[in-house]
Amino acid sequence: MSKPAIPKGTRDFLPHEVRKRQYIFDTIRQVFELWGYQPIETPAVELLSTLMGKYGEEGDKLLFRILNNGDFLAKADREALQLMDSYRLALSIAKRGLRYDLTVPFARFVVMHQHQISLPFKRYQIQPVWRADRPQKGRYQEFYQCDADVAGADSLMYEAELLQIYDEVFRRLGLKVRIKLNNRKILAGMAEVVGIADHFTAMTTAIDKLDKIGWEGVRAELAQRGIGAEAQTELQKLLHTAQLDALAPLLENSELGRAGIEELRTVWAYLDGITLHQHLSFDPTLARGLSYYTGCIFEVVVDTDAHPSIRMGSIGGGGRYADLTGIFGMKGVSGVGISFGAERIYDVLEALDLFPQGLTQALQVLFVAFDRDTHRFAFRQMSALRQAGIAADLYPEPTKMKKQMKYANALGVPWVILVGEDELKSGKLTLKNMQSGEQSAHSLDEIIAILRASK
Amino acid sequence: MSKPAIPKGTRDFLPHEVRKRQYIFDTIRQVFELWGYQPIETPAVELLSTLMGKYGEEGDKLLFRILNNGDFLAKADREALQLMDSYRLALSIAKRGLRYDLTVPFARFVVMHQHQISLPFKRYQIQPVWRADRPQKGRYQEFYQCDADVAGADSLMYEAELLQIYDEVFRRLGLKVRIKLNNRKILAGMAEVVGIADHFTAMTTAIDKLDKIGWEGVRAELAQRGIGAEAQTELQKLLHTAQLDALAPLLENSELGRAGIEELRTVWAYLDGITLHQHLSFDPTLARGLSYYTGCIFEVVVDTDAHPSIRMGSIGGGGRYADLTGIFGMKGVSGVGISFGAERIYDVLEALDLFPQGLTQALQVLFVAFDRDTHRFAFRQMSALRQAGIAADLYPEPTKMKKQMKYANALGVPWVILVGEDELKSGKLTLKNMQSGEQSAHSLDEIIAILRASK
Numbered sequence: 001m002s003k004p005a006i007p008k009g010t011r012d013f014l015p016h017e018v019r020k021r022q023y024i025f026d027t028i029r030q031v032f033e034l035w036g037y038q039p040i041e042t043p044a045v046e047l048l049s050t051l052m053g054k055y056g057e058e059g060d061k062l063l064f065r066i067l068n069n070g071d072f073l074a075k076a077d078r079e080a081l082q083l084m085d086s087y088r089l090a091l092s093i094a095k096r097g098l099r100y101d102l103t104v105p106f107a108r109f110v111v112m113h114q115h116q117i118s119l120p121f122k123r124y125q126i127q128p129v130w131r132a133d134r135p136q137k138g139r140y141q142e143f144y145q146c147d148a149d150v151a152g153a154d155s156l157m158y159e160a161e162l163l164q165i166y167d168e169v170f171r172r173l174g175l176k177v178r179i180k181l182n183n184r185k186i187l188a189g190m191a192e193v194v195g196i197a198d199h200f201t202a203m204t205t206a207i208d209k210l211d212k213i214g215w216e217g218v219r220a221e222l223a224q225r226g227i228g229a230e231a232q233t234e235l236q237k238l239l240h241t242a243q244l245d246a247l248a249p250l251l252e253n254s255e256l257g258r259a260g261i262e263e264l265r266t267v268w269a270y271l272d273g274i275t276l277h278q279h280l281s282f283d284p285t286l287a288r289g290l291s292y293y294t295g296c297i298f299e300v301v302v303d304t305d306a307h308p309s310i311r312m313g314s315i316g317g318g319g320r321y322a323d324l325t326g327i328f329g330m331k332g333v334s335g336v337g338i339s340f341g342a343e344r345i346y347d348v349l350e351a352l353d354l355f356p357q358g359l360t361q362a363l364q365v366l367f368v369a370f371d372r373d374t375h376r377f378a379f380r381q382m383s384a385l386r387q388a389g390i391a392a393d394l395y396p397e398p399t400k401m402k403k404q405m406k407y408a409n410a411l412g413v414p415w416v417i418l419v420g421e422d423e424l425k426s427g428k429l430t431l432k433n434m435q436s437g438e439q440s441a442h443s444l445d446e447i448i449a450i451l452r453a454s455k
Numbered sequence: 456m457s458k459p460a461i462p463k464g465t466r467d468f469l470p471h472e473v474r475k476r477q478y479i480f481d482t483i484r485q486v487f488e489l490w491g492y493q494p495i496e497t498p499a500v501e502l503l504s505t506l507m508g509k510y511g512e513e514g515d516k517l518l519f520r521i522l523n524n525g526d527f528l529a530k531a532d533r534e535a536l537q538l539m540d541s542y543r544l545a546l547s548i549a550k551r552g553l554r555y556d557l558t559v560p561f562a563r564f565v566v567m568h569q570h571q572i573s574l575p576f577k578r579y580q581i582q583p584v585w586r587a588d589r590p591q592k593g594r595y596q597e598f599y600q601c602d603a604d605v606a607g608a609d610s611l612m613y614e615a616e617l618l619q620i621y622d623e624v625f626r627r628l629g630l631k632v633r634i635k636l637n638n639r640k641i642l643a644g645m646a647e648v649v650g651i652a653d654h655f656t657a658m659t660t661a662i663d664k665l666d667k668i669g670w671e672g673v674r675a676e677l678a679q680r681g682i683g684a685e686a687q688t689e690l691q692k693l694l695h696t697a698q699l700d701a702l703a704p705l706l707e708n709s710e711l712g713r714a715g716i717e718e719l720r721t722v723w724a725y726l727d728g729i730t731l732h733q734h735l736s737f738d739p740t741l742a743r744g745l746s747y748y749t750g751c752i753f754e755v756v757v758d759t760d761a762h763p764s765i766r767m768g769s770i771g772g773g774g775r776y777a778d779l780t781g782i783f784g785m786k787g788v789s790g791v792g793i794s795f796g797a798e799r800i801y802d803v804l805e806a807l808d809l810f811p812q813g814l815t816q817a818l819q820v821l822f823v824a825f826d827r828d829t830h831r832f833a834f835r836q837m838s839a840l841r842q843a844g845i846a847a848d849l850y851p852e853p854t855k856m857k858k859q860m861k862y863a864n865a866l867g868v869p870w871v872i873l874v875g876e877d878e879l880k881s882g883k884l885t886l887k888n889m890q891s892g893e894q895s896a897h898s899l900d901e902i903i904a905i906l907r908a909s910k
Contacts, residue, residue: 004505004563004783007551010498012564014571015578018494034841036818036848039473043465043597044499044583045519045553050459064500067520067549069587073541081536086528094522096462098500108459109467116469118865120851123470128499132524142498155851157834164838273835328459363491379612380728383619386489393491396575396610410573 009133009141016360021144023359024173024342024349025126028146031169032124035161037148040123042105044130048097054104054327062132064141065094098130102147103337104327110151111328119152119333138347149337151324156263159296159320160270162338163280166300166316169340171277174354176306177315178279180299182286183264184319186247189257190238190284193250194231202227207239208289239285244268247284263295279303288319295320298338302348310348315341364451365415367394368404378419381429381444388448408434415451464588464596471815476599478814479628479797479804480581483601486624487579490616492603495578497560499585503552509559509782517587519596520549553585557602558792559782565606566783574607574788581797593802604792606779611718614751614775615725617793618735621755621771624795626732629809631761632770633734635754637741638719639774641702644712645693645739648705649686657682662694663744694740699723702739718750734758743774750775753793757803765803770796819906820870822849823859833874836884836899843903863889870906 006012013021029039045066052060068075077092099105102125110121126146133139148165150158163179170177187204191197199222206221213221219232227235241247244264251257264282271280288297300316317339324335349355367382369375375398385392393413395404408416418430418439428441431450442450461467468476484494500521507515523530527548535543554560557580565576581601588594603620605613618634625632642659646652657680661673668676674687682690696702699719706712719737726735743752755771772794779790804810822837824830830853840847848868850859863871873885873894883896886905897905 004566005502006498006505006563006567007500007502010500012498012568013496014568015493015495018496021496022494033817034844034846036846038470038817039477040470041468041473041476043461043467045462045465045585045597047460047462050461061524064524065522066553067522067545069516069519071541073539073544084528086526089528090522098521108461111459112461113467113469118862122848130500142500153851157830157849157851160834168842270831270834272831274838362488362493375612376725376727379615379725383729387623389489391489391491393577394612396608396612407573 007141009135009139011140011142019360019362020349020355021342021346023355024345025144025146027172028169028340028342029124029126031165031172032148034168035122035148035165037122037124040106040109040125041127042099042102042109042125044099044128045096046099046105046108048091048095050108051097051100051104055100059100063100064098064130064132065090066096066098067094068096099127100131101129102127102145102339103149103335106147106149106151107325107335108328110333111325111330114330120155120158121151122148123151124148138343140343144342146340146342147337149324149335151335152333154334156266156296157270158336159263159267159298162318162336163267163271163298164274164276166298166338167276167278167280170300173345173349175345175348175352176278176303177300178281178303180281180283180286180301181264181267181296182283183260183296184288184293185256185260185263185295186251186284187260187287189251189254189260190235192254192256193238194234196227196231196235199225199227203235204287205289207285207287210285242282242284244282260295267296288317291319292321293319294322296336307348307352310351312344312348315344315348317341361412361414363391363393363411363413364455365390365392365417365447366404366408366411366413367392367417367419368401368408369394369398369419370401370421371398374398374419374421374424377424378417381417381419384444385448385451388452390448390451414454417447462596464590464594466595466597474815474817475804475810476797476801478810479795479800480599480601482627483624483795483797484579484581486620486627487603489623490577490603490620492577492579495561495564495580496582497554497557497564497580499554499583500551501554501560501563503546503550505563506552506555506559510555514555518555519553519585519587520545521551521553522549523551554582555586556584557582557600557794558604558790561602561604561606562780562790563783565788566780566785569785575610575613576606577603578606579603593798595798599797601795601797602792604779604790606790607788609789611721611751612725613791614718614722614753617773617791618722618726618753619729619731621753621793622731622733622735625755628800628804630800630803630807631733631758632755633736633758635736635738635741635756636719636722636751637738638715638751639743639748640711640715640718640750641706641739642715642742644706644709644715645690647709647711648693649689651682651686651690654680654682658690659742660744662740662742665740697737697739699737715750722751743772746774747776748774749777751791762803762807765806767799767803770799770803772796816867816869818846818848818866818868819910820845820847820872820902821859821863821866821868822847822872822874823856823863824849824853824874825856825876826853829853829874829876829879832879833872836872836874839899840903840906843907845903845906869909872902 072093080088128144130142166179191200202225206218210218222232248261286299297319299314301314302310302312318337320336322334325333367378369378378394382392382394416432423429431442432439532547583599585597621634646655661676665673677687703716741754752774754769756769757765757767773792775791777789780788822833824833833849837847837849871887878884886897887894
């Protein structure tokens with residue numbers, strides 16, 4: 001028998017890990033709910049016709065495909081078989097795949113359930129997705145996404161409230177972050193003004209790498225795409241203008257640029273008079289790479305002034321996409337949304353020791369008994385504690401005290417109750433504080449009061 | 456463009472459905488936690504070497520297999536290709552599959568993490584599983600399992616507490632159920648006493664169908680397997696003896712039978728003096744079919760005396776398996792566990808209207824504004840409500856009142872706050888109770904107090 005294993009890029013989660021992950025998801029969920037977002041769930045397994053062509057050529061290759069059940073070769077593409085063409089053959093032997101993100105399933109959901117929902121539809125979704133990326137540190141093939149999106153409204157109020165959600169979630173998590181805001185129309189306006197509008201994708205792709213390759217690298221990449229030195233310099237000047245009021249006159253000649261400036265001003269106006277706890281700023285160099293965004297774009301990074309030990313890419317991102325559901329034949333539905341990088345947030349909270357104390361200790365008390373009769377007595381006492389809302393357990397056998405205390409220590413349980421013959425007779429139980437080592441005798445009701453107070 | 460769809464046997468969940476499912480999962484989770492069970496999670500994607508051969512030949516066929524990424528044909532079994540043997544080819548082009556249940560992954564988890572956990576290890580797991588069953592009413596290809604299991608202890612205390620967990624969960628859900636208890640050793644003892652020990656599997660398989668095919672059907676099936684009429688009659692007599700004390704002397708000649716009786720008596724002894732809210736009884740006809748159980752077995756059905764309108768199979772089941780981890784090379788680890796049929800429980804609660812009132816209404820108040828200035832003012836007021844822990848929203852545009860109220864009604868929101876010019880000037884907002892239609896003017900603090908009290 002070979003040693004059991006799990007697929008590369010997947011993980012098991014031990015209890016303390018599940019609880020920490022749950023804490024992050026719960027914090028995000030509670031804020032989503034306060035902001036009026038409603039939960040939906042979609043199946044892990046989608047039709048490949050839903051998924052393919054939505055994530056670019058590279059994305060298609062990273063889809064996990066599920067082999068059709070039964071005699072799948074009966075309907076296989078014979079020519080692809082003869083040519084030994086794996087990619088083509090897959091199209092005929094796998095009609096389903098695993099969810100790759102939560103946005104495409106959401107768009108499909110809105111179209112399929114358009115008569116059961118009311119627009120604007122504010123939904124959140126916290127579910128795993130699967131990508132056949134090469135596994136590496138911090139990158140998994142199965143991981144969770146936490147998304148909130150609004151479908152069916154153009155109002156910039158939603159941009160403002162999604163920024164507030166970032167602000168509030170990270171405040172609750174005790175993490176200082178920088179929230180960056182830009183607008184793809186401003187980038188488009190820059191491209192127009194500089195005269196490289198037909199190189200817009202190359203431009204945003206290059207700018208997106210600024211953090212990694214620096215200005216020299218960006219300029220080199222722009223040059224490679226045939227963008228001249230003068231245009232590069234002009235663009236760099238615009239990208240350095242991080243004040244909306246200073247940038248506005250420079251983009252005056254571009255209709256798109258003016259629209260982008262105006263949109264950001266409206267978002268700021270909504271946030272006027274509202275206290276934010278995090279640093280929020282306009283960042284003209286924020287590009288969000290090859291994304292499908294058309295309006296405002298957001299990104300969240302850890303504030304390295306507050307947390308200098310942290311080296312981490314973005315822990316959240318999102319934006320406005322003018323056409324959410326067009327890919328599924330429903331026109332005129334705009335979308336705007338944000339996503340939390342839960343896996344990275346976990347690593348940051350762990351590194352900074354920001355998980356709440358006691359989060360991973362659910363069991364409050366372990367009973368220890370010494371013979372058959374005290375064991376059964378202890379079982380009844382334990383049941384009363386559980387009914388009183390106190391998580392309790394009993395070592396399964398009345399064995400040696402040492403062995404039972406070792407188990408108590410392994411569980412990290414803060415209290416132990418010893419049940420011997422004396423306790424059975426007197427009805428008073430011996431309660432031991434595992435941290436101080438102190439012991440005292442109490443009735444069950446007293447113990448319930450003590451344990452409730454110590455929660 | 457074709458209409459979007461999802462694979463057969465899968466489902467989307469609308470917000471009210473997610474909330475109802477979450478209520479069931481939360482109820483089960485809270486009880487698991489009080490009883491000292493800890494959460495683990497395992498990946499949806501397992502190696503097929505972990506899954507295959509664990510669920511019988513039929514189970515292997517129902518596994519969802521994931522096509523290897525990249526040029527999978529390069530390593531394909533050439534002979535299987537030439538023979539067009541789908542089943543054999545699959546072995547060479549798919550090394551991963553979707554989780555089929557939570558027990559096999561748990562066994563794998565215990566073996567892989569044996570040095571990170573302490574035995575007895577009490578875990579619960581609430582995650583989806585996938586089976587390529589033919590979809591039909593109430594049967595899905597992707598569905599949730601909710602399991603609690605103990606690994607590494609023989610103590611019958613766990614059988615007793617798992618029965619308590621059933622009792623408590625269904626009490627909390629407001630559902631009257633019957634919990635049935637038997638022991639595979641008693642069934643084995645019966646087979647020995649009747650002289651059909653070598654037909655044990657056939658016997659349990661037949662008994663398992665009793666509810667569907669009746670005694671005549673069971674006898675016919677036993678006859679088919681070569682079991683004579685006299686043995687059938689004797690067995691039927693034993694199966695009708697639903698009192699442990701009456702059955703004990705009849706099984707006296709079977710060591711297994713005596714052990715089974717003794718085990719059940721120990722379970723009863725643990726439960727002595729403990730109040731149960733549900734009907735718990737020994738049922739010698741409970742067999743749990745082709746399962747791998749070796750000791751106590753459990754099953755839960757809706758109490759049709761209390762809920763005569765419900766026709767539903769079992770909504771929970773479980774038992775003891777002497778060897779949990781042997782399949783992965785770790786000997787001597789006993790397991791016992793229970794499972795909740797969450798999908799069926801959902802249908803029953805829905806049919807009986809047992810979901811709590813207000814469960815599906817999270818949003819408490821919708822702001823309605825009438826021009827740009829009141830809209831931005833309303834946005835700030837709404838933010839204050841959210842910060843005060845009240846789920847609030849604002850219609851995205853200051854449009855016609857009728858349209859905004861229609862949205863409020865569609866959301867089912869209990870309160871609306873109207874913000875017009877008067878409200879902007881006076882600072883008093885108009886609060887409307889959507890059920891009574893009553894309106895009154897209040898400060899924001901007053902509104903916070905009213906909404907908190909009305910939760």
